[in-house]
Amino acid sequence: MPKLPAPPLPKSLKPKPKRPGEGNGNGNGNGAVGLSHPVAEAGVSAVDWIDERTSLSGGIRWMLFRKVPRGVNWFYTLGSATMFAFLSQAVTGVFLAMYYRPDATGGAYESMRYITDQAFLGQFVRGMHKWGSSVMVILIFLHMARTFFFGAYKYPREMTWIIGVVLLILTMAMSFTGYLLPFDQRAYWATIVGVNINGTGPFIGPYLSDFLRAGPEFGATTLSRFYAIHMLLLPGLIIALIGAHLWLITKLGISAPPWLKGEPDPELEQTEV
Amino acid sequence: MADRHKQTKSKYTLDRKVPGAFEGETVTRRRLMGLGVNGAGIVAASAFLLPALGFAIGPIFSREPFEWQPIGPPADFTQDTYKTETVTIVPGLGEVGKSTAYVRARNPAIDTEPADQYNQFIALSSRCMHLGCPVRFTAAAARFICPCHGGVYNFRGIPVGGPPVRPLDRFYTRVNNGLVELGPRYSVNSELRRFSARDPGQPLDGIGQYLYPARFSTSVLPKN
Ligand code: HEM
Numbered sequence: 001m002p003k004l005p006a007p008p009l010p011k012s013l014k015p016k017p018k019r020p021g022e023g024n025g026n027g028n029g030n031g032a033v034g035l036s037h038p039v040a041e042a043g044v045s046a047v048d049w050i051d052e053r054t055s056l057s058g059g060i061r062w063m064l065f066r067k068v069p070r071g072v073n074w075f076y077t078l079g080s081a082t083m084f085a086f087l088s089q090a091v092t093g094v095f096l097a098m099y100y101r102p103d104a105t106g107g108a109y110e111s112m113r114y115i116t117d118q119a120f121l122g123q124f125v126r127g128m129h130k131w132g133s134s135v136m137v138i139l140i141f142l143h144m145a146r147t148f149f150f151g152a153y154k155y156p157r158e159m160t161w162i163i164g165v166v167l168l169i170l171t172m173a174m175s176f177t178g179y180l181l182p183f184d185q186r187a188y189w190a191t192i193v194g195v196n197i198n199g200t201g202p203f204i205g206p207y208l209s210d211f212l213r214a215g216p217e218f219g220a221t222t223l224s225r226f227y228a229i230h231m232l233l234l235p236g237l238i239i240a241l242i243g244a245h246l247w248l249i250t251k252l253g254i255s256a257p258p259w260l261k262g263e264p265d266p267e268l269e270q271t272e273v
Numbered sequence: 274m275a276d277r278h279k280q281t282k283s284k285y286t287l288d289r290k291v292p293g294a295f296e297g298e299t300v301t302r303r304r305l306m307g308l309g310v311n312g313a314g315i316v317a318a319s320a321f322l323l324p325a326l327g328f329a330i331g332p333i334f335s336r337e338p339f340e341w342q343p344i345g346p347p348a349d350f351t352q353d354t355y356k357t358e359t360v361t362i363v364p365g366l367g368e369v370g371k372s373t374a375y376v377r378a379r380n381p382a383i384d385t386e387p388a389d390q391y392n393q394f395i396a397l398s399s400r401c402m403h404l405g406c407p408v409r410f411t412a413a414a415a416r417f418i419c420p421c422h423g424g425v426y427n428f429r430g431i432p433v434g435g436p437p438v439r440p441l442d443r444f445y446t447r448v449n450n451g452l453v454e455l456g457p458r459y460s461v462n463s464e465l466r467r468f469s470a471r472d473p474g475q476p477l478d479g480i481g482q483y484l485y486p487a488r489f490s491t492s493v494l495p496k497n
């Protein structure tokens with residue numbers, strides 16, 4: 001394995017080299033860097049214990065301390081921003097799910113009212129989830145625009161782009177299924193319209209909307225169906241695909257901005273005689 | 274065409290000099306094991322995938338039952354204006370399962386579609402045929418107007434403006450025990466020919482009737 005660069009720690013946190021003759025607490029006074037405090041050592045040995053059995057540290061360094069080309073800029077942070085927007089949705093969504101009831105006869109609306117009016121910080125967390133969903137959609141489009149205009153979809157990164165397109169579709173499906181959940185007039189009619197737009201697809205459209213509604217009419221199970229898709233099926237798929245997306249990014253390295261001229265390696269320029 | 278390789282390669286593992294081959298054996302044990310393991314995996318995966326998939330798509334194939342719903346004596350309904358009636362589309366769901374029908378008596382002077390036992394009273398569904406918002410009958414204009422994208426229908430429910438793709442859906446009506454009753458919903462094309470209920474946004478003229486086939490799930494009139 002190639003030697004990986006050391007983490008960029010500030011000077012004050014870097015371990016000081018031992019003075020000659022000083023022990024390292026392990027009893028071998030060979031000058032190797034060591035920690036003498038038993039508590040600090042317990043932490044180190046716990047990390048070592050895990051690492052010896054999993055080799056996780058190599059993977060973490062592979063992921064976090066990789067080389068990036070010159071000229072990367074703030075636009076390269078849009079992907080991470082999208083990921084953090086998703087994480088915020090996932091965390092706030094899990095806590096909303098503790099109060100939410102997908103009951104079409106009125107329970108859903110009442111549980112949303114409870115979250116908004118009674119639950120401690122409920123309005124705030126609901127607001128985070130509601131506004132955060134728009135933030136995520138905006139960020140995912142900005143991130144897509146960055147990769148498009150920087151030509152980052154080109155060889156060998158086509159698969160990263162394709163996975164991104166699936167993530168975009170899944171995010172849209174998230175927004176569509178989530179919009180029904182407050183179960184107020186806007187949610188209800190917007191979903192009716194959305195399902196009917198699905199239905200206008202030729203041949204399979206009518207069956208697709210039967211599938212979405214669980215029947216020919218908006219019925220008792222439509223809401224719970226949307227809820228299960230919204231909080232179980234789609235988040236699971238999104239998490240798996242974000243993992244694949246990040247793995248490809250790390251494996252292939254981030255692309256250089258298009259205005260950067262490739263610089264030939266001076267060693268390759270030398271003419272061998 | 275004769276396959277040249279067939280002659281040279283024996284089907285017996287012994288002839289092919291597979292190590293440890295038995296007399297008369299045709300499939301290597303490695304290959305048999307591979308088939309067995311893959312087969313077992315397929316069986317195990319199908320055992321949970323197929324039922325789950327069937328469960329998820331089942332509602333597409335189950336036909337909705339319906340009941341005739343009495344809405345009042347025939348004298349309640351006139352030929353020149355609509356009366357608003359609440360119909361239950363999905364029972365047991367409260368408000369969400371209800372919809373609105375606009376009902377009037379058939380007027381042979383304007384209702385040119387052929388008369389039969391099911392359209393002595395004209396019952397229009399309030400569902401807009403653009404994308405399904407609820408239309409409202411405006412008596413002063415004798416028009417149905419949709420709040421969502423400006424769809425307008427004339428007195429007979431035929432679109433005269435905006436994006437709707439076909440006339441308003443209708444309910445079968447009949448008179449039973451001295452009361453007008455509403456049956457299942459059905460769709461019509463621009464000549465008011467009947468089709469089993471389609472979703473909004475699906476035109477039924479010309480090629481539309483083939484692009485948007487009937488579904489298994491819509492309730493139909495029992496044959497009498
Ligand atoms: C990709 C991420 C997500 C997006 C884009 C998204 C989008 C939405 C939207 C648009 C709403 C409607 C909000 C409103 O009008 O108030 C909503 C509601 C909801 N979501 Fe999500 N969601 C995401 C992730 C999650 C996750 C991971 C869960 C749970 C595991 C979840 C659970 C809920 C619940 C319980 C509601 C109902 C509460 C409410 O409407 O405020 N969501 N979601």
Ligand code: FES
Nearest residue numbers: 401403404419424
């Ligand atoms: S839903 Fe009525 S005009 Fe669009």
